[in-house]
Amino acid sequence: MTAPVEILGTPAVTASLAGWLAGQRWFAGESADGLAVLDAREVAVGQDGPAALVLAVVRAGAGDERYQLLLGVGPAGAVPEPAAVVARAGDTVVYDALADPRLVGGLVAGVLAGAESPGLRLVPQPAPNAAVPRPAAPAAGGLPVRPLGVEQSNSSVVVGDRYLLKVFRRLVPGPNRDLTVHRGLAAAGCPHVPPLLGAVEDAATGTTYATVQTYLPRAVDGWTLALAAAGSFLGEPAPPGRQAQADLRVAARTLGRAVAVVHRDLAATGGRVALRRVDYQRVAQRLARRLDLALALAPRLTAYAPRLRAELGSVATLDGSPRRTAQRVHGDLHLGQTLHTATGWLLVDFEGEPLAEPAERDRPDSPLRDLAGMLRSFDYAAHHPLTGAHEGRAADDRRWVRAARWASLHQQAFLDGYLAEAGPQDAGDRRLLHAYLLDKAVYEVAYETRHRPGWAWLPERALERLLGGGAAERGAA
Structure with missing residues (x-):
């Protein structure tokens, strides 16, 4: 049999790798044509067997994006039942190694x-x-x-x-x-x-x-808990085999405390810097650039652009305060990045915003950005059961009112827990948090417009509430 690493460089296998890669959810390009294997090495797993584990780094797509593939390489009889075969080279097959125990x-x-x-x-x-x-x-x-x-x-x-x-x-x-x-x-x-x-x-x-x-087998992610609770509050049937708890305010409050503790420990490891007037001006400029990018992806945002520019631009007028600091933050915090266990809450996945450049992810930021992400996540969970039923619904429909009520109660509980641990907010904090909420909702509208057009109404309705001054999020902030 040809050496496992050498097989990946053959034209037929490379072409098959490109076709498989293009179908993976984590592949960000439009096409994997022209895939090149930049590096491949056999990983010593310390166990004899018919198939080898190969770690390959490939370049694919229009840019210089690099992806990791963990592949099994061996005879056809070595492929475990659920593993996807990626390529064949004579008597040798290449398959997805993550299905091989x-x-x-x-x-x-x-x-x-x-x-x-x-x-x-x-x-x-x-x-x-x-x-x-x-x-x-x-x-x-x-x-x-x-x-x-x-x-x-x-x-x-x-x-x-x-x-x-x-x-x-x-x-x-x-x-x-x-x-x-x-x-x-x-x-x-x-x-x-x-x-x-x-x-x-x-x-x-x-x-x-x-x-x-x-791995914590009894842990449940916060999104699953919140989705079931919001559905129960709106009269939806509970998920199979589970009794949903409609009121999660105690859990939301303890989650707020947990986030504050993580922020405290992140600051202890990476330090804090006081935000000055010039820093707020830079924040306002970044928010304006992000708005421009979102407008290009989602023309439906155009109607809100003048008010958004005014609200986001107002951050530049904030004065420096020793209470408001920048530090390392989670960067992409939402309910799906949390786990509820028997002993409390855990936060996971500290990579930062998926579409941000590495330098931007590492830039110190206000912890209020994480708070905005979590507050928006509660709103998503509240309105998720109404997906597909938004067209033609009156603004005073009872289910819409109840969804907004559930979101507001749990946003406030989360914020109360956070502030009990981190300390109170002042007017400047509330203005900055409101700007981050708007920025997050704008990002969500652009994302949904591009990937799930049928969902864009949800963050768009939140934008309307935030800009109108009557939003549950603004009340919580």
Whole structure:
């Protein structure tokens, strides 16, 4: 059999890789034509078997986007039942390795043990950062694997209900922000992030390929909880096998406290800087640029543009205050980035806004940006049950009123919890938070217009409320 790495460079296999890549949810390009394999290396998994694990870095699409592929390469009989075959080369097949328990289990075991693999660093985390027992390494080929839900930019698999292997698909040079932030929070002893067990990194550049965390099988993400609660409040049937709790205000309040603690620990690891008048002017300029980009993607925003420019531009008039600071923040915080466990809330996925450039993700920002993301997420959950029924509904329809009420109550509970831990707001805080809420809603309208046009009404209605002064979000702020 031809060496596994060499097979990926053959024209027929490269063409098949391009076709497969173009169909993946995490691929951001329009087409993967012209795919080039920039690097490929066999990963030592410490277990003998018919198929090899190959980590490939490919370039595809119009720009210089680079993606990671974890592939199994071996005889056809080595492909486990659920794995997708990507390409064939004679008697050899190339398949998606994340469905192979032996290869995935071997990789996780290698990370936990700090095993050696040419060109890679398999680095265990020195100690878990929460009071959760560190699981033992998986036995050879012993633990089942399954994908973790639907993700947009990465791939995560659960290994034996003990570990979560997160594979970064769209690569950025150097350490991934999710790993560096997680390591910093672990060092700070933050109780509100899942225990980090280790990572897979490039030995030369430090580029992060994957992380391993403790998997918490009884945890429920905040979006699932909120969606069920809002639906119950609106009279929707509960999800199969679950009794929905319509009132989550106590949980929302404790979530607010958890976010404040994470912000405190992020500041402890990365520092804070006071926002000056010139900083507010720069923030206003960034918000104006983001509005221009959104207008190009969503012409429906044009009717709101004059009022948006005025509201966003008013940030430039804020005076410096030692209370208002910039620091490292989550950057893409919403209910789907939270986990509710028996002991409290955890925050996950610290990569930042998916479409932002790496330098922008690392730029210190106001913690109020994270608050805006969470407040908007409660509004999304409240109105989600009304999706598809918005056309022709009167503004005073009882379900619309109840959805707005649910959102307002839970936004306020979340904010109350946050402020109880972080301290009160002043008028400048409220103005800046309102600007971030508008910016987030504008981003949502542009995103939905491009990807889910039938949903654009939801953030657009929020914009109308925010700009009209009667929004639930503004009341909460």
